[in-house]
Amino acid sequence: MTEQLVEIQALKKYFPIKKGLEVKSVDDISFMVKKGETFGLVGESGSGKSTLGKTLVGLQQPTEGTIIYNGQNVTQFNKEMKRKVNKEMQIIFQDPHASLNPRMRVGDIIAEGLDAYKLLKGKERTNRIYQLLERVGLRPEHAKRYPHEFSGGQRQRIGIARALAVEPKFIVADEPISALDVSIQAQVINLMEDLKESEGLTYLFIAHDLGMVKHISDRIGVMYLGKMMELSNSNDMFDRPLHPYTKALLSAIPQANPRAAKRNRIVLAGDPPSPTNPPSGCRFRTRCPLAMEICSQQEPQWKEVEAEHWTACHLY
Amino acid sequence: MSHLLKVNNLKINFKTYGGEVKAVRDVSFHVDKGEVLAIVGESGSGKSVTVQSIMGLIPTPPGIIKGGSIQFQGKELLKQPKKELRKIKGSKIGMIFQDPMTSLNPTMRVGKQIEEGLIIHQHASKAEAKKRAIEMIKLVGIPNPEERYNQYPHEYSGGMRQRAMIAIALACNPELLIADEPTTALDVTIQAQVLELMKQIQEETKTSIILITHDLGVVAETAKRVIVMYGGMMVESGTVFDIFENPKHPYTWGLLNSIPNIDEEEKKQLEPIDGSPPDLFAPPKGCPFAPRCKYAMEVCIEEMPGEYEIDGGHVAKCWLNDPRAPKVEEPVALGREE
Numbered sequence: 058m059t060e061q062l063v064e065i066q067a068l069k070k071y072f073p074i075k076k077g078l079e080v081k082s083v084d085d086i087s088f089m090v091k092k093g094e095t096f097g098l099v100g101e102s103g104s105g106k107s108t109l110g111k112t113l114v115g116l117q118q119p120t121e122g123t124i125i126y127n128g129q130n131v132t133q134f135n136k137e138m139k140r141k142v143n144k145e146m147q148i149i150f151q152d153p154h155a156s157l158n159p160r161m162r163v164g165d166i167i168a169e170g171l172d173a174y175k176l177l178k179g180k181e182r183t184n185r186i187y188q189l190l191e192r193v194g195l196r197p198e199h200a201k202r203y204p205h206e207f208s209g210g211q212r213q214r215i216g217i218a219r220a221l222a223v224e225p226k227f228i229v230a231d232e233p234i235s236a237l238d239v240s241i242q243a244q245v246i247n248l249m250e251d252l253k254e255s256e257g258l259t260y261l262f263i264a265h266d267l268g269m270v271k272h273i274s275d276r277i278g279v280m281y282l283g284k285m286m287e288l289s290n291s292n293d294m295f296d297r298p299l300h301p302y303t304k305a306l307l308s309a310i311p312q313a314n315p316r317a318a319k320r321n322r323i324v325l326a327g328d329p330p331s332p333t334n335p336p337s338g339c340r341f342r343t344r345c346p347l348a349m350e351i352c353s354q355q356e357p358q359w360k361e362v363e364a365e366h367w368t369a370c371h372l373y
Numbered sequence: 374m375s376h377l378l379k380v381n382n383l384k385i386n387f388k389t390y391g392g393e394v395k396a397v398r399d400v401s402f403h404v405d406k407g408e409v410l411a412i413v414g415e416s417g418s419g420k421s422v423t424v425q426s427i428m429g430l431i432p433t434p435p436g437i438i439k440g441g442s443i444q445f446q447g448k449e450l451l452k453q454p455k456k457e458l459r460k461i462k463g464s465k466i467g468m469i470f471q472d473p474m475t476s477l478n479p480t481m482r483v484g485k486q487i488e489e490g491l492i493i494h495q496h497a498s499k500a501e502a503k504k505r506a507i508e509m510i511k512l513v514g515i516p517n518p519e520e521r522y523n524q525y526p527h528e529y530s531g532g533m534r535q536r537a538m539i540a541i542a543l544a545c546n547p548e549l550l551i552a553d554e555p556t557t558a559l560d561v562t563i564q565a566q567v568l569e570l571m572k573q574i575q576e577e578t579k580t581s582i583i584l585i586t587h588d589l590g591v592v593a594e595t596a597k598r599v600i601v602m603y604g605g606m607m608v609e610s611g612t613v614f615d616i617f618e619n620p621k622h623p624y625t626w627g628l629l630n631s632i633p634n635i636d637e638e639e640k641k642q643l644e645p646i647d648g649s650p651p652d653l654f655a656p657p658k659g660c661p662f663a664p665r666c667k668y669a670m671e672v673c674i675e676e677m678p679g680e681y682e683i684d685g686g687h688v689a690k691c692w693l694n695d696p697r698a699p700k701v702e703e704p705v706a707l708g709r710e711e
Contacts, residue, residue: 101560101561101562101563102531102560208649208650210649211649238415238416238587238650239415239587239589239628239631239632240415240627240628240631240645240646241415241645241649242631242645243630243631243632243643243644243645243646244645244646244647246643246645247642247643247645250642265560265561267561267635268590268632268633268634268635269633271633271635272633272637272640272643295635305562306561306562308565309561309562309564309565310561310590310635311564311565311568311588311590311591311593311594312590312593312594312635313589313590313592313593313617313629313632313634314593314617315593315594315613315614315617315618316614316618317593322565322569324562324565324566324569325562325565325566327516328530328531328532328533328563329560
């Protein structure tokens with residue numbers, strides 16, 4: 058079961074903005090996703106979590122580093138081979154309003170992958186569309202309608218059906234529920250968990266709602282300004298966070314319990330620095346309540362502090 | 374004691390091409406001095422429209438105030454002449470919106486935006502206004518206030534813009550602050566900063582706050598009383614303990630069971646509310662939640678439930694609270710410990 062499905066090694070993705078200036082969205086990150094697990098990736102806006110997800114499924118070219126999928130180094134593949142691999146890696150986007158073409162019928166949207174890979178035609182294609190619609194809790198007659206006729210939650214189901222059409226093994230879900238109402242979020246999460254079982258999927262679940270990430274994930278990685286700060290299984294992360302950033306992040310979650318002993322909330326001062334000019338040494342040091350001298354001079358190493366619990370911090 | 378704000382039987386419709394939408398259907402509530410009232414509900418529940426009407430921000434047309442009254446310090450806001458209304462709104466009620474980027478004026482220095490109200494409503498001199506503006510920037514925790522005074526909104530980060538909005542809203546020492554999803558657009562660590570700031574200011578100035586949000590965690594941490602809205606109506610209201618520990622409306626149960634408990638060790642399946650929110654063009658005859666409600670009875674579809682008072686101030690609009698209704702097993706809500 059501990060077989061790895063996706064492994065990334067020293068992955069970097071820089072975006073040039075003007076001469077000599079780059080945004081280091083993903084800066085030297087390594088981790089792997091095990092077959093059959095849900096890996097949660099959390100971080101605030103600008104931390105690079107979405108860029109990482111998009112780079113994994115091939116929507117962005119990595120600047121440097123290696124992506125290994127099922128034992129094959131995908132980064133060295135030619136176009137044809139990449140196409141094949143990309144069929145097994147699909148993505149679900151955050152905004153179900155922006156990610157569905159308003160001028161296409163739902164059936165054609167779902168079949169886009171089938172058509173691109175020329176998998177099914179005619180009656181078989183139609184049947185597959187119907188089957189997918191039912192699988193995600195919609196009805197076959199919805200295939201003829203347009204996206205604007207659906208609510209946010211239903212549209213997200215359409216996005217999921219589209220991702221499932223080509224029978225992927227690995228799905229990157231980029232904030233799939235942030236745009237939805239609370240009561241609908243739970244519907245979509247339950248559907249995703251269901252599908253994971255029945256279709257044997259592996260998820261990379263990107264989100265900033267830590268409660269939901271804990272609920273769905275087996276393991277969690279925390280990103281800040283393009284770097285991975287901490288990685289462990291999800292219970293350990295919530296019970297014994299190591300990195301001061303993780304601690305602050307967890308303490309900031311508002312608790313839906315009016316009697317909850319007020320947690321020792323660590324309110325971080327200031328805003329995250331600009332990713333074009335990240336601080337020297339540890340990137341979190343400008344907001345870290347425990348920053349030491351060494352933090353500005355040396356970048357902390359990524360190390361396994363406890364079994365299967367990794368962090369990059371000079372405290373350990 | 375008379376209430377600071379009293380809203381009675383408010384009804385608001387909107388005319389659209391598709392017909393008339395009943396956005397707010399008979400909403401009544403009050404806010405006392407120094408208290409924090411939270412209004413929770415999903416998109417389309419009418420929570421924003423309700424508070425916008427307090428500020429007179431409903432464009433008419435297409436909006437139509439069908440009935441009801443909004444009394445602020447004993448004055449009927451819906452009947453005030455425009456000029457008088459402007460005075461009240463400007464100096465006694467402040468408002469913070471969800472998206473600080475679209476609610477600040479991008480072509481105006483932040484300091485000037487804070488001064489505006491002071492000069493118009495409190496007839497402050499330019500020098501006084503500037504002094505007060507810099508004080509406000511400092512109060513909301515923005516470093517280098519003198520420098521920040523002269524900057525434009527685009528030079529501020531998201532969290533700082535929301536702080537600037539708060540500074541504008543509080544500059545005239547309002548009696549009531551209306552915050553419409555003030556932290557929804559912000560990251561968690563910044564959200565914690567802004568909530569902390571609002572709490573602190575509220576304690577110092579005894580300003581009353583109406584907080585609109587869909588985040589039950591934010592509600593539990595900041596509010597004293599809570600109103601739950603659904604389909605343009607108030608379905609339940611009470612103290613935060615009533616709502617989290619002894620909720621009496623199936624929609625409130627559903628909301629509480631839809632969010633994961635981060636303290637859970639064993640993973641439980643979430644229990645979502647099936648279906649989707651009602652169509653407000655043709656709202657159901659009976660309870661708006663009936664089509665999605667697990668406990669719906671015949672009467673729920675036929676007839677609108679009345680208000681059942683559970684105990685002092687805790688009210689639920691649900692037939693299940695009628696003595697004739699069958700007893701149902703209430704799902705354990707989040708806040709309730711065994």
